[in-house]
Amino acid sequence: MTTPTVDDVRDLRARLLDRVEDRLDTLLRTERERWARVDPRACVPVDDVAALVAAGGKRLRPAFLLSGHLAAGGDPDDRRAVDCAAAVELVHVGALLHDDVLDDSDLRRGRSTAHVRHLRDHLHHQWRGEARRYGEGVAVLSGDFADILADRLTTELPPEVRTIWNAFLTEIVIGQQLDVAVAARSVVDPELSRWIAVCKSGRYSIHRPLLLGAALAGRSDLAPVFERYGESLGEAFQLRDDLIDLFGDSDHTGKPVGLDLETHKMTLLLALAVRRDAEVRALVEQPEWDVPRLRDRLDALGIGDVIEERIGELVADAVNALGHPSLDSGWRDELAAMAHEVAYRNR
Amino acid sequence: MTTPTVDDVRDLRARLLDRVEDRLDTLLRTERERWARVDPRACVPVDDVAALVAAGGKRLRPAFLLSGHLAAGGDPDDRRAVDCAAAVELVHVGALLHDDVLDDSDLRRGRSTAHVRHLRDHLHHQWRGEARRYGEGVAVLSGDFADILADRLTTELPPEVRTIWNAFLTEIVIGQQLDVAVAARSVVDPELSRWIAVCKSGRYSIHRPLLLGAALAGRSDLAPVFERYGESLGEAFQLRDDLIDLFGDSDHTGKPVGLDLETHKMTLLLALAVRRDAEVRALVEQPEWDVPRLRDRLDALGIGDVIEERIGELVADAVNALGHPSLDSGWRDELAAMAHEVAYRNR
Known part of the structure; x- marks a missing residue:
């Protein structure tokens, strides 16, 4: 057998x-048919979820x-891995639906967010009750339905x-709760902000998915490898997110930019700046x-370069974690490539 | 062996x-300790859930x-039945947390609802951002956490x-979505209102819990018995709810009353009145x-007596469903007694 x-x-x-993708399509189509038979208005949650997925x-x-599953030698035909992916x-779509209500974001994946669409429908048709409560309430239920x-x-x-x-x-829920709490109370605590970022990005987006795949393959022994890779890369992922919000443009990202400073969000980027500079603090x-x-002070500090340097270190650390003997070289190379893609993406 | x-x-x-109760206490205490070690503000969701449970x-x-489990001959020492109960x-606590935001209810189980408490905290401490968005956002996350x-x-x-x-x-989610949709659009559709009531009360509160217990005991053959019992009793349960809202007082119920008419809610009670009376329609x-x-027209129709009569029929139907040979007489009698308690409760 040759190494892949x-x-x-x-x-x-x-x-x-x-x-x-097929699994998501089939599930959402079947659910739509099922609820359409009850009442067209029962389809709203499935339509909200389907719109974000599409x-x-x-x-x-x-x-x-899937990378965690396959890298751990999991059976490619294991239906549970596809279902779990x-x-x-x-779950991510559900979290976005709730987060967009919490942040009152109006744009997501290039279109109006669900609560904004429902609010506009309510105003347009002059339905009963308060349009905002209706729009946000429906979006909350759609998020529940995604879960x-x-x-x-x-x-x-x-x-x-x-x-x-x-x-x-x-x-994701505890991370989001802390995010909301810290923003409301204007807490300046770089360590806590780092914890939140690791929780919401590293663990949620990278480490836990890898671990789920590996555990389905019966290879929980890979947990420490994926943990180190995921936590380092997750921090890099979050720093890139913060940079995109600070310097990106919303036509390209499909979501608003510059919101972090406007909403007093103690991002990981800002937490690093606070630790370096008394004026930022x-x-x-x-x-x-x-x-x-x-913004001027962050520019004067050359925060872009500072963060790029930190991202470079984190990517190197993530890649180093992959030196475990039971990972074959094909997957080691691919996970290293993924680390670069995630850390150097532009949206 | 004597029959119990x-x-x-x-x-x-x-x-x-x-x-x-012990399981809930232990779980919530352990979670509280776990999140307190991260940050006191990470405890908010667990505290919201614990407050409603307590x-x-x-x-x-x-x-x-548990009745479904034991009536089906399930092992009383099966830890999964206690955990599932x-x-x-x-899940019910999570649904209440979200519903109270959707309905903007201010009272639940005799105290201020979570989103109202958080809103007041925000105002009191003069935190950043909008108090309403903060209060409702935190309550949504607490509901997510309960799930x-x-x-x-x-x-x-x-x-x-x-x-x-x-x-x-x-x-529960689809029922709630339809409830919100029907209220906003002022839909007068007694059949749809009945479907929503069966979904939100009968299936969710009675039929599915019974079935979960029976399935844990490996007795899915009891499903038709519990379905008929649950759907009839669920309708009676919902009608009692509607009567309490129409005629009850909030000191006794621990939640606001009279809201259904104020919020244009097409309750099961009102759906029955619409079918009987052109003026109500x-x-x-x-x-x-x-x-x-x-309210005057409902009084003139003697709606209280009409609904009591319907509740009586539904309870009789629920009790009749219990004549299955594999239910022993102790459980048959107890499930019949529960039907009366649920249908004739006063809050």
Whole structure:
């Protein structure tokens, strides 16, 4: 048997990712038919979920889950891996639906967010009650529904994999709660901000999906490898997110930019700047932030270069973690390539 | 072996319900300790969930789940039944947290609702951002967290039981979505209102919990018995709810009353009145309801007596469903007694 190359492993994963898309399509179509028979208005949650799924997104979590599964020697024909990869995407869609209400974001994956669309419908048709409560309420239920569809796809997970699944669900909610709490109270605590970022990005997007895949393959022994890779790369992923918000443009990203400073968000980027510079700290300790001054000071610090350097270190650390003897070279190379793609993406 | 009496089966269930309380207490205490180590503000979701659990509630769904399990001959020492009973209560708490945001209710189980408490905290401390968005956002996350704790307690359910579990989760969200949609659009459709009521009350509160318990005992053959019992009793349960809202007082119920008419809610009670009376139909087809006139017309129809009569028929039907030979007489009597308690409760 020859060792698979990077091209081999990519082809295999691409085929499984196609099956994930099919699974999502079939599930959402079947659900739509089911609820349409009850009443057209029962289809709203499935339509909200389907709209976000169809609008693209990076499918980062399914890709990491399948990579973890295949890198651990999992059976490519194991239907549970495809189902679980579809399920992590649905949980992500549910989290986006709730987050967009919490942040009052109006744009996601290049179109209006669900709560904004429902609010406009309500205003347009002059329905009863308050349009905002209606729009946000419906979006909350759609987010709940995404989680329930994800639960449906994980019916056959064995208990030891479900334990990881539950950790995956927990971290996003606690991370989000801390994010909201810290923003409201204008807390300047770089360590806590780093914890939140690791929780919301590293563990949720990379480490837990990899672990779910490996556990389905019966290879929980790979947990330490994936943990180190995931936590380092997750931090790099989050720093890139912060850079895109600070310097990106929304035509390209499909979501608003510049929001972090406007909403006093203590990002990982800002936490690093606070640790380096007393003036940044003084500025973010004000009850209202002077955004232009803060932006100038970040520019003066050369924060772009500082963060790029840190991202470089984190990627190197993630790649180093892959030196485990039981990872074959095809997957080692591919996971290293993924680390670069994630850390150096432009949206 | 003597056949257990009603007292025997009640004692046994009471012991298991105590274990459900212990399970909830232990889980919530452990979670609180876990998140307190991260940051006190990470404890907010667990505290919101714990506050609602501690505030009482009827524990109707755990009681039906354990009754279904024991009536089906399930092992009283099966830890999964106790865990699953705790899990259905947590899902209910999660649904209440989200529903109270959707309905902007200010009182639940005798105290201020979570989103109102968080809104007041925000105003009191003069935190950043909009107090309403903060209060509602935190309550949404707390509801999400309740679902995640429920998921944790169902890790060991076998796939055939998880399928019922997922149906249980689905019906509450779709029922709630239809409720919101119908209220906003002022839809007068008694059949649809009945479907929503069956979905939100009968299936969610009675039928699915009974079925979960029976399935854990490996007795899915009891499904038709519990379905007929649950759907009839669920309708009676909902009609009692509607009567309490129409005629009750909030000091006694621990939640606001009279809201259904104020919020144009097409309840099952109102749907029955619409079918009987052209004037009620004409009144609810108005874009704004004339609540005093509607109330007078309902009184003139003797709606209280009409609904009591219907409840009586439904209870009789539920009790008749219990004539299955494999239900022993102790459980048959106890389920009949529960039907009366549920249908004739006063809050």
